[in-house]
Amino acid sequence: MITSKEALKSLAQEAALMPQEEMLEIGKKKKSLYIGIPKETSFQENRVALSPEAVKLLSNNGHRVIIERAAGEKANFSDNDYSEAGAEIGDVTQVFDADIILKVAPPFKKEIKMMKSHQTLMSALQMTVHPKDTLELLMKKKVTAIAWDFIKDEEEIFPIVRAMGEIAGNTSILIAAEYLSNINEGKGLMFGGIAGVKPSEVVILGAGTVGEFATKAALGLGAEVRVFDNSISRLRRLQDSIGHKIFTSTVQPNILKSVIESADVVIGAIRSPAGRTPCIVTSEMVQAMKEGSVIVDVSIDRGGCFETSEVTNHEHPVFTKHGVIHYCVPNIASRVSRTASYALSNIFAPMINTMGNEGGATPLMKRNAGFRNGTYVYKGTLTKEMLGEAFNLPYKDIDLLFHTF
Numbered sequence: 001m002i003t004s005k006e007a008l009k010s011l012a013q014e015a016a017l018m019p020q021e022e023m024l025e026i027g028k029k030k031k032s033l034y035i036g037i038p039k040e041t042s043f044q045e046n047r048v049a050l051s052p053e054a055v056k057l058l059s060n061n062g063h064r065v066i067i068e069r070a071a072g073e074k075a076n077f078s079d080n081d082y083s084e085a086g087a088e089i090g091d092v093t094q095v096f097d098a099d100i101i102l103k104v105a106p107p108f109k110k111e112i113k114m115m116k117s118h119q120t121l122m123s124a125l126q127m128t129v130h131p132k133d134t135l136e137l138l139m140k141k142k143v144t145a146i147a148w149d150f151i152k153d154e155e156e157i158f159p160i161v162r163a164m165g166e167i168a169g170n171t172s173i174l175i176a177a178e179y180l181s182n183i184n185e186g187k188g189l190m191f192g193g194i195a196g197v198k199p200s201e202v203v204i205l206g207a208g209t210v211g212e213f214a215t216k217a218a219l220g221l222g223a224e225v226r227v228f229d230n231s232i233s234r235l236r237r238l239q240d241s242i243g244h245k246i247f248t249s250t251v252q253p254n255i256l257k258s259v260i261e262s263a264d265v266v267i268g269a270i271r272s273p274a275g276r277t278p279c280i281v282t283s284e285m286v287q288a289m290k291e292g293s294v295i296v297d298v299s300i301d302r303g304g305c306f307e308t309s310e311v312t313n314h315e316h317p318v319f320t321k322h323g324v325i326h327y328c329v330p331n332i333a334s335r336v337s338r339t340a341s342y343a344l345s346n347i348f349a350p351m352i353n354t355m356g357n358e359g360g361a362t363p364l365m366k367r368n369a370g371f372r373n374g375t376y377v378y379k380g381t382l383t384k385e386m387l388g389e390a391f392n393l394p395y396k397d398i399d400l401l402f403h404t405f
Contacts, residue, residue, distance in 0.1 A: 031359045033063045033352060036098025039071040042105035044314045046074035046337035047344060049102045049122075052085040054345035059086030061353055068095045075337040100361070102348065112137045118379065120361045121145045122348075125376055132391040135382065139393075142380035144361060148348070152370035162209050163343040168332045169213025169269065172296045175332075176202070176265040177221065179294045179318065179325050186325065187292035189264060192222020199224050203259055205280065205305055206269035207234040207248070210298050212241055214267050219246070226259050229270075251280055261288045268297040268305040276303040283307045283322070291323035301330035366402055 035058065037049050048071055050058075055065050066088040069079055079089050088094075095101075096114040103123035107115075112134065115121065121138070125147030138145050153159045177191040178184055180200065193199030202218045204211050207229035215238060218225045226247040229235050235248040249255055260266055260281065266289075270277050277299040286295070286308045297309045308321045312328045314335060319326050333340040351371070358364040365372040375398055376384040388395030 031356050033058075033356045033360070034099040035063060035065045035352060036095040036101050037065065037067040037071055038092055038095045038101065038103060038111065039068040040074075040103065040105055041108065041111070044331060044334055045105045046334040047104045047340045048072040048075045048077060048337075049104050049341075049344055049348055051075075051342050051345040052077055052081040052087075054349035055082055055087045056085035057349050058352060061356065063352065063356055064088070064098075066090050066095050066098055068092050072341070075341040077338075077341070100352070102352075104344065107134075109134055109137060112141065112143075115141055115143055117142050119143055122148055124149050132393065135377070135387060135391060135393065138377050139380045139382060143377060144375065144379055145377040146361070146371075146374045147376055148374060150376070151351075151374035154370065156370070159347050160344065163347065164333050164340065165209030166213045167336060167340055167343060168298050169210040169215075170217045171332050171336055172210070172214050172267050172269070172298050173202075173217035173221065173265075175327055175335075176267065176294045176296050179327065180264060180292075184318075184325075186294070187264070191218075191265075193224075200264040201262055202226070202265045202267065203228070203256075203263040204267045204269060205229075205251075206267075206271060206299070207231065207238045208269060208271050210269035210271070211267070212238050214269060214298075215242065215246070218265075223265075226263075228256060228259075256280070257285050257288065260285055261290070263289065263293060265294045265296070266306075268295065268299045268309070270299050270305040272302060277305050279303070279305055279307050281306045281308075286324055287322040289322070289324050292325070294325045294327065296327045298332060300328040304328065365398070372398055 040047065058065055067082050069089055069091065072082060083089055093114065100120045100122065101115065106124050106126050107121065121143055148160045149158065151158065151160065180186040180189040180191060182188040189200055191200050200223045202223045202225045204214050204225060204227045207227055211227060211229065215225055215227055227235065227238060228249050228251050230251050239245060239248065270280065272278060286306060295306055297304045297306050299305045300309055300311055309326060309328045310319065311330060312318060314329055317327055317329050355361055355364045358367060365375060376387060378398055378401060381401060382388055382393050382395040383398040383401060385395060387393065
């Protein structure tokens with residue numbers, strides 16, 4: 001008697017012996033992309049998403065780029081630079097007619113209203129700038145929205161966030177050096193020491209990318225540096241990156257208080273995985289600091305790690321409290337907008353080129369998990385759990401969504 005299991009096995013063997021249809025690999029369909037770059041309208045946002053050199057690269061690869069008039073002006077790129085690189089120069093309505101809108105800052109509602117159904121938007125994602133009605137408008141337009149600050153590379157690193165962190169870390173030390181000098185009514189100190197003169201003391205809170213590059217810049221200028229972070233692995237990695245031993249410690253209030261009291265500069269570079277940055281320096285600690293010392297709170301975009309911090313801007317970047325100079329500008333990278341724009345372009349241009357080679361944004365999402373991680377709205381469906389829970393909106397996991405479509 002033949003069992004059902006044996007019968008199935010027999011049928012499978014017969015099927016294997018039958019002539020099979022040849023399976024040909026389906027090649028990727030390269031696609032010419034139409035990219036629009038609007039002028040940034042966020043307060044003191046001086047960066048532009050693509051440099052003229054990046055535009056030339058994309059144009060040479062068959063892509064069409066349209067940029068709004070004067071979009072690169074604040075990064076010292078002229079319309080003529082873009083025109084010679086192969087870009088079209090247009091007004092804002094023409095730019096928002098493109099298939100892919102590439103921005104640095106998150107979009108405002110008036111910009112989303114100019115968008116067409118089923119367009120692709122690439123910009124930063126900031127929950128303070130993305131209120132519920134903004135997200136709902138993106139969903140209603142059935143836009144695919146990708147946050148560049150959530151895109152990962154093949155090493156599971158956020159490449160654009162890291163690039164901006166490198167800039168912020170280096171620049172924070174140069175800012176501190178400015179405000180220690182007499183020119184800005186500082187104490188008249190040179191950042192690094194010279195023979196026979198004690199160097200400036202710098203305390204850095206946070207051993208992430210910003211903290212790492214602030215440490216390297218401070219050491220390069222000859223300062224005496226101490227770094228605090230609650231992650232031993234980050235502190236160890238920073239030591240390895242620097243190549244020699246410096247003072248490092250976990251955040252212990254008594255040790256931190258005594259070190260801050262003697263510091264000339266304190267850099268706040270603490271980052272929280274989600275939500276507000278923890279405030280680890282109290283008003284009493286700041287009050288105990290030396291008069292004329294400098295605080296640069298790089299973490300101010302997420303609330304700041306000093307109790308005395310208040311948001312400032314590039315026009316009025318500092319205030320003095322308890323005799324201590326506070327620099328609390330959220331967007332430090334915009335201070336060096338040309339360098340920052342080149343850094344963004346170095347990542348955006350190859351990414352868009354790859355997108356074209358894959359056949360568009362959706363095929364790249366399907367094949368590249370790091371790029372897919374940046375997607376927070378896919379054709380009108382919210383795909384980020386943190387946004388869904390924060391704003392009480394329905395959402396679907398993007399990995400499951402692709403299996404549905």
